[in-house]
Amino acid sequence: MKITIAVDAMGGDHGCRVTVPAVLAFLEQHPSIHIILVGQPEAIAQTLGNSARKYGDRLAILSATEVVGMDESPQSALKNKKQSSMRIAINQVKDGAAQACVSAGNTGALMATGRFVLKMLPGIERPAIAKVMPNIIGHSVVLDLGANIDSEASHLLQFAVMGSMLASALLHKDNPTVGLLNVGTEDIKGTPVIKEASELLKASGLNYFGYVEGNDIYKGTTDVVVCDGFTGNVALKTSEGLASMVNTFLRGAFTKNLFTKMIAVLAYPVLSDFKKSVDHRRYNGASLLGLRGTVVKSHGSADEIAFGFALQQALLEVENRVIPKTAEKMSEFQQKQESASDSVQEAI
Amino acid sequence: MKITIAVDAMGGDHGCRVTVPAVLAFLEQHPSIHIILVGQPEAIAQTLGNSARKYGDRLAILSATEVVGMDESPQSALKNKKQSSMRIAINQVKDGAAQACVSAGNTGALMATGRFVLKMLPGIERPAIAKVMPNIIGHSVVLDLGANIDSEASHLLQFAVMGSMLASALLHKDNPTVGLLNVGTEDIKGTPVIKEASELLKASGLNYFGYVEGNDIYKGTTDVVVCDGFTGNVALKTSEGLASMVNTFLRGAFTKNLFTKMIAVLAYPVLSDFKKSVDHRRYNGASLLGLRGTVVKSHGSADEIAFGFALQQALLEVENRVIPKTAEKMSEFQQKQESASDSVQEAI
Incomplete structure (x- = not known):
């Protein structure tokens, strides 16, 4: 299975200065993983230098003109930042272009956007x-x-x-x-x-x-x-x-x-x-669970090493099928409840 | 002001082996403080040895035939252990024979007994x-x-x-x-x-x-x-x-x-x-606040030094009039609320 992770390159206190080197190190460590870096192309290019070529199609850059502020309200991020690096990174998961999204951006906005774009798993x-x-x-x-x-x-x-x-x-x-x-x-x-x-x-x-x-x-x-x-x-x-x-x-x-x-x-x-x-x-790496897609939040102040651990966590979640397994378990629950409620109805 | 602390000698994981030496050290450090050791006289005498004489009337022993178990329910302690070292130590505060009680016994029982015997401060x-x-x-x-x-x-x-x-x-x-x-x-x-x-x-x-x-x-x-x-x-x-x-x-x-x-x-x-x-x-030393008397809970596993800090905390609370000051502040609140409610009634 080809695994691609969409990375919000602009999120966190340090933006590209942390996310880009962490992504390069991650590509080096995991030779089969693909990454989409989402953010302002100039900012990304500045920290990327010539390294991009080395990874060929394993590293893509996707332009996003806006950035969600670290103190911005979830409502404002949802309404006013449809072109933000965070939103576009999450969109990649929804569209199937990526299997996970990692962001060091503001937690409330990431949660609200994740929920809005990806929707909740059935039963959660x-x-x-x-x-x-x-x-x-x-x-x-x-x-x-x-x-x-x-x-x-x-x-x-x-x-x-x-x-x-x-x-x-x-x-x-x-x-x-x-x-x-x-x-x-x-x-x-x-x-x-x-x-x-x-x-x-x-x-x-x-x-x-x-x-x-x-x-x-x-x-x-x-x-x-x-x-x-x-x-x-x-x-x-x-x-x-x-x-x-x-x-x-x-x-x-x-x-x-x-x-x-x-x-x-x-x-x-x-x-x-x-x-x-x-x-x-x-x-480092907090999983936002319950969504129909893998989203991992890195601490805003994470350095390159810490951000690497958040990427690692996203990868493990995808490889180990956390979301399909959660959905299966929830569906078992619902079937049990339905059959229990059927027996009650029959008894009546 | 003469300050007397009633000590539940039997409470905690170690009972007299910790409470008695801690009390002796405390009497040494605070030459004007009186202590009432409450518990089984034989158990107290065994750890006390000949040291009691040295402190004259500053150290009294009060007999209590029962002990509250560390896992005993508050209800059981209240109902069945009226002759416990914990209950009799708290009684000393109610009767004015002591200004504070210190116990390493079970928290739930201490709280329930303290509340039952001493009652709550007005407004709390x-x-x-x-x-x-x-x-x-x-x-x-x-x-x-x-x-x-x-x-x-x-x-x-x-x-x-x-x-x-x-x-x-x-x-x-x-x-x-x-x-x-x-x-x-x-x-x-x-x-x-x-x-x-x-x-x-x-x-x-x-x-x-x-x-x-x-x-x-x-x-x-x-x-x-x-x-x-x-x-x-x-x-x-x-x-x-x-x-x-x-x-x-x-x-x-x-x-x-x-x-x-x-x-x-x-x-x-x-x-x-x-x-x-x-x-x-x-x-070490948790204050049980809101009662009409000073009660300090020591950790059950406290050693002699730790228990000494709980005694110290009880003394500071008494010396600094924590309970009268709390009562004064609560009474100020109630007066404010009454006058606010009077103005509302006048306005109607």
């Missing part, structure tokens, strides 16, 4: 943002990280289906375990929505583990952690804040005086080994 | 759990951390009042800034409850900063961070999980082989300097 009522996060024994998929601010039990169930399919693809787990984020693990804990979602998950046929707590995200208790977008967003940003504080304190301790600086030089290989294990660039 | 509808948390520039008070699983806007306002009074006392801030935890800082972000709470906070006369996000907890953007108990609990436990993972990875990097172990020996003073800055024992 709300899109969700999912990320792979490191834990003490490996990795897990956490969602929703902020696409929704409130969620009903049925939405949480749909997030669990989407998260399971993503975990299969990205973590290579056949039957990933699913935890529902709560304030305790006892049955009596949680809001009515959480309790209802837990019942739906028990009956879902997914590999449901039960309730998990915030610390379980980093303990790796389950392969998938499901939560509403408000809680997930706070958990993610709290983690970012804590990681940044720890980093600052660690740097502070090692740069306190001449003695500690000498120790830092000696400890450099050990410290970089440690830093690699928690390097946020390796976890 | 829900109790809240608050903690001092470290940030990159100092400390902040975060609440609610799990006393409630859902909160109305008026509850969030009440948490803000209680959190401000606690921040004044523990962080020595005259007019602490208050942030409302949300998924973004723009006005359009958040649930209807959050938006309504923000309007109440704007009109409250508190030093309201506006919306903050998860990372602001550790950036130290505001002195107080207000959230509902579900979100706060997830943020706290996620932080605990991440801190534990970072610790494991750091230890792993320094114990990988003989070379890294040698580096670890050299770097020991630097690493312990770093660890001190994030030592969770220094942040």
